[in-house]
Amino acid sequence: MIHRLPPFLVAILLVGCTYTPPxxxxxxxxxxxxxxxxxxxxxxxxxxxxxxxxxxxxxxxxxxxxxxxxxxxxxxxxxxxxxxxxxxxxxxxxxxxxxxxxxxxxxxxxxxxxxxxxxxxxxxxxxxxxxxxxxxxxxxxxxxxxxELPPDVDITFDSGHYVVMAQTTSPLPATLTLITDIQVRSDGKTAVAAGEADEIEGAAKTTMDPTELFIDTTDQGFVLHMTAKISLEPEGRFFETDPVEVVIRLGPIIVTLKGVRLTGIVVTNDDTDKDGIEGTLSYTGINLSTNSTTHDYEAGNTTFSAIYIDPDLVPEGAPSVCGDLCGAVPSQCSPPDGFPSIGICP
Structure with missing residues (x-):
């Protein structure tokens, strides 16, 4: 329903003042x-x-x-x-x-x-x-x-599956949850396979409990494959993916995220003694398109967290860097040629 102001009130407003938004x-x-x-x-x-x-x-x-x-x-x-x-x-x-x-x-x-x-x-x-x-x-x-990076040294990291969660506010408020396999070799070279996950009924939209998540195996589910590195800095270990373009089809809408990059510091969870990542998900632009319209949005970023998943609790159908690269995701999964590189998997 469209609510219209009475004509006399509109006239008073127009004559009385002009509102300039903050x-x-x-x-x-x-x-x-x-x-x-x-x-x-x-x-x-x-x-x-x-x-x-x-x-x-x-x-x-x-x-x-x-x-x-x-x-x-x-x-x-x-x-x-x-x-x-x-x-x-x-x-x-x-x-x-x-x-x-x-x-x-x-x-x-x-x-x-x-x-x-x-x-x-x-x-x-x-x-x-x-x-x-x-x-x-x-x-x-x-x-x-x-x-300013130091010479190459052996990098330690708890390779395995992680829950990665980020919340965005632009162009629309959304929560992105990924069941993410991160495999790291001793020189820091890293491969990432991440499957989009949804929460079970009754769970919080932002839950990071793997028992409350499942892999989206519909035609709207997707898997991301990225290469990355972990470097040793004076402040600790730093994680950074190479930029990628991500194309996701959500029904009639095609979402293209350009220059997607994950950057963060590796932290140790005091309760589990396992690695985690506190970082930033950034992109250089977003395009939303349908058969008849297209909209471009500026660069942006948001924070993300990654927590380690006990192997017994990894949701069924999750992609694996050294196994099934797509997991149970049926369509939106296109691993790049030569992924993962030599030496990542045993």
Missing amino acids: THVKLVQPETGSFFVEDPVELEFDNPVIAESLAISIWPGERDLEGEIPTDVEPHRSDCQIDSPCSGLAIQLTDDRKRAILEFDPTTLGKPDVPLSIEVQAGLESGSAASTGTSSWFDIQFKPIDD
């Missing part, structure tokens, strides 16, 4: 989809902002099952401003006041580590525009600079 904030994505250590982070505004109204907080990137920052988590830095910077973070505003440049100290807040969430706090003002009533949030993660 300033929109956008994270400027790097060309590679990933931020290297010492890279500036830029925020773009669609209107010139008032410098004194710009306040930024930096939070850990972890999320609860609802996709929110847990209530018991505190920010790393809070209420950082241009004239009142926080330790490890400097903020500058360009002359036209339409872009903020954030400089992270590479030895503290900006070192290669788990993802961070940038909060542009509510109350941002821009002249005649209304002030923002809610905060804007952006996920980032810094990765090591390639030319």
Whole structure:
């Protein structure tokens, strides 16, 4: 149903004032989809902002099952401003006041580590525009600079199946869950086979419990195959896939994700003593198309987590790097030629 305002009210509104919506904030994505250590982070505004109204907080990137920052988590830095910077973070505003440049100290807040969430706090003002009533949030993660990597060393990693989960907000809110086989050889070279999974009835959409997940074996299920590497850094082990183009058919809609890359730090689970990954899923663009329309969307990213699955609990039909590359997925599975490379599998 379409609700229409009475004509007299429309006239009053048109004569009385013109509403200018709050300033929109956008994270400027790097060309590679990933931020290297010492890279500036830029925020773009669609209107010139008032410098004194710009306040930024930096939070850990972890999320609860609802996709929110847990209530018991505190920010790393809070209420950082241009004239009142926080330790490890400097903020500058360009002359036209339409872009903020954030400089992270590479030895503290900006070192290669788990993802961070940038909060542009509510109350941002821009002249005649209304002030923002809610905060804007952006996920980032810094990765090591390639030319600073140490010499080759033996890499240890718990090869096996993992639950990988990410939540996106653009172009549509969605939860992506993958049952992912990650196989790593001693030099860090890695192969990945990931099958899309859904939750059982009654489970949370964001569950990472493998007993509450099943492989989508319909014609809308899909498998991704990626090559990757794990490197040893001063801060620990870092995981990064090579960029791939992902094409997924969802009924009449074809979704093409360009330059998809997973980057993250390897962490050890205190309860299971098994490896996991806390990282960022980035893409350089998205295209949604049907028989009659096509829409392009800009680059973006979101955080992801990967937790190890006990071999006895791997959902039936999951793809395997050293076995059935497609598992039980019937159609959307196209392993690249020569995958996996020599030496990945026993």
